[in-house]
């Protein structure tokens with residue numbers, strides 16, 4: 341920027357000297373015309389600066405501050421999700437190590453957005469807590485939880501988990517259920533910004549959220565709504581058990 345400014349100043353000075361020289365030597369040179377042309381060139385040169393400054397202003401995205409997130413988490417969320425996001429209550433999801441973009445999206449989806457009658461993801465408890473947060477606090481919380489290390493849950497029923505494994509790896513072609521690993525990865529760790537981590541999560545929570553997708557209470561992703569609607573409740577139980585123990 342500063343180098344460009346220096347160039348601009350030099351340009352103006354040089355052209356001043358130039359016009360002075362021209363005005364002495366060439367009697368017929370119309371100085372006004374020359375100045376006008378020079379202003380045009382200057383304007384043209386300055387336009388990209390102005391546009392750049394404007395777009396830079398709108399493009400700047402707030403980066404979540406994990407320390408601010410830690411404070412809010414400790415004061416409000418820890419009661420249910422534990423201080424580091426490793427909830428030990430099986431109905432409350434583990435948030436530690438989850439991708440930040442996913443956490444951010446969910447907190448927005450729990451809110452009732454302007455012009456809508458209900459939240460995309462309906463949950464009476466999280467509606468209240470998410471609605472009390474502003475956009476920056478949501479980014480702060482997402483930054484905090486995504487940087488914590490997960491203490492994974494575990495599978496309790498081995499046979500149930502084994503039948504879930506088959507579904508996870510191969511899907512259920514007959515009923516149009518794709519292999520979960522094709523999006524969530526072979527170890528269920530997901531892909532940041534695209535697919536959430538689903539391994540090591542409490543089976544009770546996973547089961548509840550897949551059923552919510554199936555029934556339409558969680559209507560914040562069409563892919564998962566379709567997939568869940570094609571799974572039997574037994575398959576949902578099995579896959580949830582398998583995911584709790586997946587590492």
Ligand code: HEC
Nearest residue numbers: 416417419420431432433443446447463465466469481549
């Ligand atoms: C009273 C208990 C309680 C409190 C307090 C609470 N939560 Fe939750 N949270 C839940 C429950 C229960 C769910 C599961 C909701 C569902 O099934 O849709 C949940 C779900 C979530 C999810 C979705 C996780 C996922 O894997 O999709 C996020 C993110 C979340 N909470 C963040 C927070 C944050 C941030 C706070 C503090 C501002 C907070 N919660 C406070 C109980 C709580």
Ligand code: HEC
Nearest residue numbers: 518519520522523534535536538546549560561563564579
């Ligand atoms: C086409 C890609 C795709 C496939 C295949 C897929 N998922 Fe998902 N899944 C997603 C996306 C995207 C989300 C995030 C949804 C959102 O933004 O709320 C998600 C979310 C989830 C969640 C919610 C996680 C949480 O913390 O609440 C669970 C559980 C889940 N998927 C399980 C599965 C299972 C089980 C299968 C296989 C039967 C599967 N998924 C197959 C794309 C996929």
